[in-house]
Amino acid sequence: MLKFLLKKQIAEVFRSYFYDAKKNKMRSRLAVAGWIVFFVVVMVGVLGGMFTALSLSLCGALAGAGMGWLYFLLMGGIAILLGAFGSVFNTYSGLYLAKDNDLLLSLPIPVKTIMAARLLNVYLMGAMYASVVLLPALIVSWIVMGATAARAICGLLLLLIATLIVLLLSCLLGWVVAKISLRLKNKSFITVLVALVFIAAYYFFYFKANDLIRDLLLNADAYGAKIKGAAYGLYLFGRIGEGSWSATALFLAVTALIAALIWRVMSRSFLKIATSSGSTEKVRYVEKAVKAKNAFRALLGKELGRFTSSANYMLNCGLGVLLIPASGVLLLIKGREICSLLGGVFASRPGAAAVLLCTALFMLSSMNDMAAPSVSLEGRSLWIPQSLPVSPQTVLRAKAAVQLLLTAIPMLFAAVCAALVAEESLAVRLLLVLLPLVYAAFQAMFGSFLGVKMPVLSWTDETAPIKQSGSVAIVIFGGWGFSVVFAGLYLLIGYRLGAALYLSLWTLVYAAAALLLLRWLDVKGSRLFAEL
Amino acid sequence: MLIIEHLTKTYGEKKAVDDLSLHIRPGEIFGFIGHNGAGKSTTLKSAVGILAFDEGRITICGKNLADEPLSCKRDLAYIPDNPDLYEFMSGIKYLNFIADVFGIPADVRQERIRRYADLFELTGDLAQPISAYSHGMKQKLAVISAWLHDPKLIIMDEPFVGLDPKASHLLKEMMREHCDRGGAIFFSTHVLEVAEKLCDKVAIIKQGRLVKVGTMEEVKGDDSLEEVFLELEAE
Numbered sequence: 001m002l003k004f005l006l007k008k009q010i011a012e013v014f015r016s017y018f019y020d021a022k023k024n025k026m027r028s029r030l031a032v033a034g035w036i037v038f039f040v041v042v043m044v045g046v047l048g049g050m051f052t053a054l055s056l057s058l059c060g061a062l063a064g065a066g067m068g069w070l071y072f073l074l075m076g077g078i079a080i081l082l083g084a085f086g087s088v089f090n091t092y093s094g095l096y097l098a099k100d101n102d103l104l105l106s107l108p109i110p111v112k113t114i115m116a117a118r119l120l121n122v123y124l125m126g127a128m129y130a131s132v133v134l135l136p137a138l139i140v141s142w143i144v145m146g147a148t149a150a151r152a153i154c155g156l157l158l159l160l161i162a163t164l165i166v167l168l169l170s171c172l173l174g175w176v177v178a179k180i181s182l183r184l185k186n187k188s189f190i191t192v193l194v195a196l197v198f199i200a201a202y203y204f205f206y207f208k209a210n211d212l213i214r215d216l217l218l219n220a221d222a223y224g225a226k227i228k229g230a231a232y233g234l235y236l237f238g239r240i241g242e243g244s245w246s247a248t249a250l251f252l253a254v255t256a257l258i259a260a261l262i263w264r265v266m267s268r269s270f271l272k273i274a275t276s277s278g279s280t281e282k283v284r285y286v287e288k289a290v291k292a293k294n295a296f297r298a299l300l301g302k303e304l305g306r307f308t309s310s311a312n313y314m315l316n317c318g319l320g321v322l323l324i325p326a327s328g329v330l331l332l333i334k335g336r337e338i339c340s341l342l343g344g345v346f347a348s349r350p351g352a353a354a355v356l357l358c359t360a361l362f363m364l365s366s367m368n369d370m371a372a373p374s375v376s377l378e379g380r381s382l383w384i385p386q387s388l389p390v391s392p393q394t395v396l397r398a399k400a401a402v403q404l405l406l407t408a409i410p411m412l413f414a415a416v417c418a419a420l421v422a423e424e425s426l427a428v429r430l431l432l433v434l435l436p437l438v439y440a441a442f443q444a445m446f447g448s449f450l451g452v453k454m455p456v457l458s459w460t461d462e463t464a465p466i467k468q469s470g471s472v473a474i475v476i477f478g479g480w481g482f483s484v485v486f487a488g489l490y491l492l493i494g495y496r497l498g499a500a501l502y503l504s505l506w507t508l509v510y511a512a513a514a515l516l517l518l519r520w521l522d523v524k525g526s527r528l529f530a531e532l
Numbered sequence: 533m534l535i536i537e538h539l540t541k542t543y544g545e546k547k548a549v550d551d552l553s554l555h556i557r558p559g560e561i562f563g564f565i566g567h568n569g570a571g572k573s574t575t576l577k578s579a580v581g582i583l584a585f586d587e588g589r590i591t592i593c594g595k596n597l598a599d600e601p602l603s604c605k606r607d608l609a610y611i612p613d614n615p616d617l618y619e620f621m622s623g624i625k626y627l628n629f630i631a632d633v634f635g636i637p638a639d640v641r642q643e644r645i646r647r648y649a650d651l652f653e654l655t656g657d658l659a660q661p662i663s664a665y666s667h668g669m670k671q672k673l674a675v676i677s678a679w680l681h682d683p684k685l686i687i688m689d690e691p692f693v694g695l696d697p698k699a700s701h702l703l704k705e706m707m708r709e710h711c712d713r714g715g716a717i718f719f720s721t722h723v724l725e726v727a728e729k730l731c732d733k734v735a736i737i738k739q740g741r742l743v744k745v746g747t748m749e750e751v752k753g754d755d756s757l758e759e760v761f762l763e764l765e766a767e
Contacts, residue, residue: 283622285658287646290628290638298632302618309620380616386582388633389605531584 001109005117010124017470035470042477047132051078055140063145067220070227072241073234075137076162083130083166084173091122091174100460101274115270119167122174126166134159141241150243157248158240164255171262178273196322295390299398300405306377307370307402313377316466320367321406327364328414331357335421343423349491351499354428357418358503359487361436365411366479368440371403371447372472375529376456376465382532392526396448400521403444411440424499431503435510439482442510445517447475452525455532533558533685533716534579539588541574548574549585550740556685556718556733559711563731564720565761571740572720573613576689579718580610593684606634609678613689613720615670619663623654623673626662627680634681641680648676651706652699667694675703679710686710688719692726704730728757736764 011018017035019026027035055075062071095118104114138155145151228235239247293301307313314321331338339353346352375396378385385395415436419429450471459465466472486506494502534556541549549571556562566572577583579590581601590597592604618626624645631641649655652672662670671694678686686707692700707717707730721727727734728748734757735745743764744751752760 283659285624285655285660287642290642292636292638292641293632295633295635298629302621302629305625306618306620380614381618383577383582383610383612383616384618387580387605387610388630389602390633391602 001113002117002120005104005109005114006120008117010121039473042473043128043132046477048136051075051133052136052140054078055137059137059140059144062220063141065220067224068141068145068242069235069238070220070224071141071238072137072158073227073238075134076158076237076241079130079133079137079162080165080169082133083126083163084169091119091170092177094118094122094461094463095174095270096178096274098461105271105275111271112267115267119171122170123163123167126170127163130163130166131159134162138241145242148243150245151241154240154243154245154248157252161237161240161248161251161255164259168255168258168262171266175262175266175269296394296398296401299385299390299395300401303374303398303402307406310462310466312462313370313373313466317370317373317472318368318406320364321410323367324361324364324407324410324414327360328410328417331414331417331421335417336423339421339423346491349495351424351428351495351502352491354422354424354432354499355490355494355502356487357422358432358435359483361411361414361418362439362483362486363480364414365407365436365440365443366476366483368403368407368443369447369472369475369479370406371400371444372451372475373456373465373469374399374402374448375451375532376459376469376471377462379457379459379465382457386530386532392529393522396452396521396525396529397518399451400444400448400518403447404441407440407444408437411436427500428503431500431507435503435507438507438510438514442514442517443475443479445514445521446478447471448521449517449525450474452521452528457532533560533593534687534718535589535591536575536579537589537591539575539578539585539590541571541578541583541585547740549578549737552588552737552740552742554718554735554742554745556716558684558714558716560716560732561707561711561730562716562718563727563734564718564737565722565724565727565734565757566720566737567765570737572737573689574740575737576610576687576718576720580608580687581605582610606681607683608685608687609681609683611671611674611678611686611688611691613693615667615674615694617662617670617673619661622659622661623665623669624658626673627658627677630677630680636681644680644682645676648679651702652676668696668699671695672699675706679706684715686715686717686719688717690721691719692721692723724756724758724761728752736761738764 017027017039018032055071058074059071062068095115098118101114105111138159141155142151236244236247236250240251307318335357339357342353342356346356385392412433415433418436419432422429422432424432454469454471454474456465456469490499490502497505534554536552536554539549539552540547552571552575554562564572564575574583578585579592579597581597581604593607595604595607597604618629621629627645628641631645636644645658646655649658652675654669654672654676657665657669662673665673671691675691678688691703695703704726707719711717711732731748733745733747734751736743736751744760748757751757755763
């Protein structure tokens with residue numbers, strides 16, 4: 001039974017790779033292979049490559065200083081953080097909010113089996129993220145430090161222990177989020193707030209990573225001694241990678257014990273949380289004066305309502321709403337320093353600072369992708385917009401408009417800040433404001449385009465369209481790709497044109513692309529939406 | 533009010549609806565019966581403009597659905613077999629959303645919401661999120677939203693499922709009243725006793741083809757609708 005349930009859940013996560021919902025049939029082998037290759041390239045090539053580079057920079061130095069354990073502790077810690085960060089909200093929504101909970105609970109399936117299947121799914125997702133860090137780290141260590149049998153076996157067990165810790169942390173945090181959610185009124189906002197604290201801490205360490213690594217390498221002995229003295233468990237964790245059998249056995253035993261404890265706590269409360277609609281006080285209806293809106297504004301309000309009602313949606317598709325203005329403030333404080341630093345580094349490429357500032361704003365803009373899963377989120381309610389007297393164009397434009405509004409308004413602030421600190425001509429400064437806004441419009445249209453082209457309507461957990469759909473992956477990685485091409489081309493040949501002309505050309509390119517996509521949405525996209 | 537001519541809809545190899553023609557006139561409650569998978573929901577969804585069809589023509593209030601979909605949709609309301617509404621909205625927000633889309637002035641909508649919500653005893657729950665509603669409450673909300681813009685034609689797929697006896701009775705009264713005022717209702721049901729008592733006309737569909745249509749007397753004669761239906765199914 002567990003196997004069937006797990007198969008059902010994994011099939012749902014990767015359904016879009018094998019099944020074309022639009023054509024209502026399985027994808028061709030070639031298309032499936034293409035999707036899988038794309039996924040592997042992103043996970044192994046991009047993320048794996050990034051962590052291989054980090055492993056290479058750390059492993060030799062730390063192993064040379066006899067601190068191999070510190071290397072494994074660091075990489076294991078990053079793997080656990082990334083894995084837990086990637087799957088904490090999966091646990092909450094996948095375990096407690098799955099739409100088929102009632103159906104499965106009504107079937108003669110033990111509750112523990114349902115829970116185990118859901119948790120195995122969370123485990124596999126967390127393990128995937130953690131492995132992207134830890135597998136390259138292990139391979140690098142085997143090459144640099146030598147691959148003995150003990151190192152190889154204990155290294156693989158380290159991977160198992162790390163992925164189990166990811167699961168335990170995800171469960172614990174997911175359970176806490178679930179318990180809080182049952183008691184709060186504005187739970188989506190509070191969940192977002194809590195998550196943002198985690199994210200802020202994550203980015204703090206991310207941006208400080210270079211300094212921290214340099215400091216660590218310079219003072220490895222001192223830090224090593226401190227950790228050994230104050231947190232011996234962490235030292236033992238690192239020793240697993242070095243091939244210590246006793247550390248491995250100890251950690252396996254402790255992890256298993258904690259897992260059993262958490263399983264017991266969760267299985268006791270699973271039924272209650274999964275079937276509860278919340279114990280918040282019932283809101284009594286009081287008639288108030290209403291103001292009639294036109295259809296477009298009504299649809300826009302509906303889309304904004306959907307966005308703000310889901311912590312999952314806000315966190316996965318709307319981080320830019322906060323990070324874009326935050327970057328504006330950062331630019332006002334540190335902008336001139338950053339610009340002069342960039343100007344110095346790229347002295348032979350005049351205008352590079354402005355282009356790179358623009359690139360940073362593009363990347364932040366890519367963090368807002370609420371339009372991409374918007375069609376999919378209609379799910380079983382799709383009959384509503386389809387049966388109402390509103391054109392598909394209006395529906396799709398409202399979906400795109402939400403992203404445009406939530407990106408362009410903060411972007412205007414950030415872009416003005418960028419223009420203020422950039423030591424460039426007036427024309428370049430004006431383009432520094434205009435181009436990110438045009439790019440935000442392009443991204444909104446691009447997300448809507450992919451949302452209609454690759455809808456996932458038959459989901460039981462909203463994580464599927466929000467986080468695991470092809471359209472969202474393409475929008476995010478595509479956004480990064482557009483940014484890299486934009487900056488790369490300038491540094492390679494574009495600087496010959498000068499920043500003003502280069503930025504003007506891209507403004508035209510993105511404006512034209514946005515208009516073309518809007519036209520596509522109005523004509524072909526609308527037809528596709530009506531036929532869904 | 534609603535003319536369906538030679539409607540054909542195919543899913544892959546299977547013909548879900550095959551050359552079906554119906555005419556629903558103002559003042560008529562028109563029942564549509566057939567076993568599961570006979571093509572009832574496909575016909576209703578096609579008539580509402582949700583589902584594109586392969587052949588045929590659908591006319592609503594004299595307008596071709598294919599040529600003037602928005603104008604046709606303004607004249608009708610649809611309630612699906614399962615009330616999958618926007619769960620993230622409260623009941624009142626959903627009703628106001630529907631009212632906005634249909635362009636109902638604020639004072640008119642408030643009066644109608646008050647009237648229908650009181651009738652269905654849903655007023656106290658209008659501020660609650662739809663996700664907290666029971667199936668029956670969602671169905672009541674779907675009924676209120678359908679009546680909100682005073683449509684000429686109401687198309688419903690199994691409207692009585694999930695409603696309590698009181699709400700069921702109320703809905704039947706509202707259907708009759710709507711048709712007495714010159715509107716028309718086209719609905720599917722498996723509850724043959726309801727169809728027999730409520731409908732002016734009835735159509736029976738089997739494997740996508742219309743097998744019998746006419747006034748209730750023409751279709752059932754001296755037998756019960758159930759007997760006629762079972763007889764036709766056995767053929």
